[in-house]
Amino acid sequence: MEQIWDTYRNTIIVAAVALIALLSCLTVVGETEQAVIVRLGEPNRVVNRFRPNADFGQTGAGIVLTLPFIEQVVRIDKRVLDVDLERQQVTSADQRRLEVDAYARFRVIDPVKMYETAGSVEKVAEQLQPILNSVLRQELGKRTFASLLTADRGQAMINIRKGLDKEAREYGSQVIDVRIKRADLPDGAPLESAFTRMASARQQEAATVRAKGLKNAQIIRAQAEANAAKTYAASFGQDPQFYDFYRAMQSYDVTFAQKGSNTSLVLSPDNAYLKQFQGK
Amino acid sequence: MNKFGGRLSWIGLAMAGKKSPWGGASSGGESPPEDDTEGTDDAANAPERPAPDRPSRAEGQSGPRNPWLPPASPERKRPSNIEDLFRRRGGGGGGGPIPSFNLPQRPGGGSWVPVGVGLVILLWLGTSMVHRIAPQEKGIVTTFGAYSSTLSSGVTFTLPWPIQSVTVKDVTSIRRDSIPEGEGEKLMLTSDQNLVDLTYLVRWNIKDLKLYTFQLAEPDQTVREVAEASMRQSIGEVTLNDAMGSGRATIEQNVRERMQQVLDAYRSGVKIQGVEIKKTDPPAKVVDAFKDVLAAQQDAQSEVNRAEAWAQQLTARAEGESTAFDKVYNQYKLAPEVTRRRMYYETMERVLSQTDKVIMEAPGVVPYLPLPQMKSSAPVPAPTQGR
Numbered sequence: 116m117e118q119i120w121d122t123y124r125n126t127i128i129v130a131a132v133a134l135i136a137l138l139s140c141l142t143v144v145g146e147t148e149q150a151v152i153v154r155l156g157e158p159n160r161v162v163n164r165f166r167p168n169a170d171f172g173q174t175g176a177g178i179v180l181t182l183p184f185i186e187q188v189v190r191i192d193k194r195v196l197d198v199d200l201e202r203q204q205v206t207s208a209d210q211r212r213l214e215v216d217a218y219a220r221f222r223v224i225d226p227v228k229m230y231e232t233a234g235s236v237e238k239v240a241e242q243l244q245p246i247l248n249s250v251l252r253q254e255l256g257k258r259t260f261a262s263l264l265t266a267d268r269g270q271a272m273i274n275i276r277k278g279l280d281k282e283a284r285e286y287g288s289q290v291i292d293v294r295i296k297r298a299d300l301p302d303g304a305p306l307e308s309a310f311t312r313m314a315s316a317r318q319q320e321a322a323t324v325r326a327k328g329l330k331n332a333q334i335i336r337a338q339a340e341a342n343a344a345k346t347y348a349a350s351f352g353q354d355p356q357f358y359d360f361y362r363a364m365q366s367y368d369v370t371f372a373q374k375g376s377n378t379s380l381v382l383s384p385d386n387a388y389l390k391q392f393q394g395k
Numbered sequence: 396m397n398k399f400g401g402r403l404s405w406i407g408l409a410m411a412g413k414k415s416p417w418g419g420a421s422s423g424g425e426s427p428p429e430d431d432t433e434g435t436d437d438a439a440n441a442p443e444r445p446a447p448d449r450p451s452r453a454e455g456q457s458g459p460r461n462p463w464l465p466p467a468s469p470e471r472k473r474p475s476n477i478e479d480l481f482r483r484r485g486g487g488g489g490g491g492p493i494p495s496f497n498l499p500q501r502p503g504g505g506s507w508v509p510v511g512v513g514l515v516i517l518l519w520l521g522t523s524m525v526h527r528i529a530p531q532e533k534g535i536v537t538t539f540g541a542y543s544s545t546l547s548s549g550v551t552f553t554l555p556w557p558i559q560s561v562t563v564k565d566v567t568s569i570r571r572d573s574i575p576e577g578e579g580e581k582l583m584l585t586s587d588q589n590l591v592d593l594t595y596l597v598r599w600n601i602k603d604l605k606l607y608t609f610q611l612a613e614p615d616q617t618v619r620e621v622a623e624a625s626m627r628q629s630i631g632e633v634t635l636n637d638a639m640g641s642g643r644a645t646i647e648q649n650v651r652e653r654m655q656q657v658l659d660a661y662r663s664g665v666k667i668q669g670v671e672i673k674k675t676d677p678p679a680k681v682v683d684a685f686k687d688v689l690a691a692q693q694d695a696q697s698e699v700n701r702a703e704a705w706a707q708q709l710t711a712r713a714e715g716e717s718t719a720f721d722k723v724y725n726q727y728k729l730a731p732e733v734t735r736r737r738m739y740y741e742t743m744e745r746v747l748s749q750t751d752k753v754i755m756e757a758p759g760v761v762p763y764l765p766l767p768q769m770k771s772s773a774p775v776p777a778p779t780q781g782r
Contacts, residue, residue: 145540146609171609176541194612264584264631294624310680313589317684321691328695332702339706343713350717364742372745379751388743
């Protein structure tokens, strides 16, 4: 080995230097990034630029030759990136406040423009955030609270996306989608009054249910009484006179014939019960 | 090289007084004479040498001559080499200063270093070229960063690491995202502007690993955010009662379709397997009012039940009384006059037997009724006989 080293020392050194030089000329651009090659401060060319319908593997990612020291590789994310909007209070057209969380998804489609205007992807996101904020306020402010909750939101989102996209193009980016993650009532009075409204609605429901129960019970009782009356009438109606007598007998039994009753009766001898007293 | 070679030849001399495989080249011409003088050379050098190596050497050389070492023969070189090696090994055991240096040598006289390097290379190639992919996994092969192919399950070979690299990911197993995380109350607005506390689960897997890997910066978080947006939108389209009751299945289906649509639009390579609403509760602050509705339903039901019971009683009594009347009347019809009188007397008997009776004969006599006395005789009024 030493011999090899001895004999080929120069060759080895030259080869190593050449290898290092070659390696410094080579840059690997991954599938998820696009690279702007900046030559002495001027963007010179773009590698692996985003094209809408290029399939992965045919996009130009891979090894790129650059001039060392003179050219500099700026890597820019090629994937779909997100801008998150902090919780915002927006006011709807009918002056109700709503707390909104939103996000936008964007992608850098013109890396050179983006590099020149923003410098990095993070800065693009930073720039887009306030724009998203104002576009959102503007668009949601045109709509009533109720319509924000329902299907009309779709159209609002499309408008917001368009508005944001127009601004994002300035940074060489394209906004793919804007969505409201959450739309809530703000804490404090609006939330409390919503709770109160919900509670009173429930109380109303409870009262209605109870009243309905009472009503049903009453109907059931009345029906039963009607049925009983019908039964009695059908039966007693066969002979009202006998019923009168029969019922009177029952009634006397109940009224007077109980043990311990101390009713005093003053009877006339003309009484029907006593008519045999006269011995006729 | 010269210096190094010199040192090696010295070692060779020190060990056996023979040519080392390296030294041989530089002094090849002189070897026969040196071999000849080995004994004397050895003897001459002996006193100056450090001790531990010494005894074995002395034993080997000053005793009867090793039969395997014929003197002054050119062929002697090879056997001596082997013996040399053994002896040096022995020396290593003895703890001499030199042997530890020389251990990493192969029988061929070469160094172990190439072998070690070879093993490392083999290991590197083995780990970066051979990929075993489990049935539920897939692998993405990138060549210098650029996508080249997707590996399915099985054993696959690729080019070694700096050229190609493989990322393996589980694609078929279902991932579960429970939203919101934790136990906190997350309120959503319904279309009738009520609030509902809702927890749900999203099940998804990767349907296209290539898209999943390269398309989105944060695919997992994207799934969660899309789920949140879709769920809130769907809840915003139904009333509170639907959200808490009958509309659940529709909402789940709705959210799933919506999510899939959005994720497909992002070309995320994610497939939503299902969305399940785990719980829908009213907000904690109004839960009492909601419970009161349930209580009211129970109250109403029990009110109805009581009425039913009362109605049953009433009906039964009516039927009983009318049946009794019918039966008596049927008999009465057979002999009206007698039955009537019989019933009359029987009743009067019962009545009058229990009461105080005064019978007044003469119509002209005004009786004196001792009313206060009657009152005092009945200090406690008889209990009223309710029916």
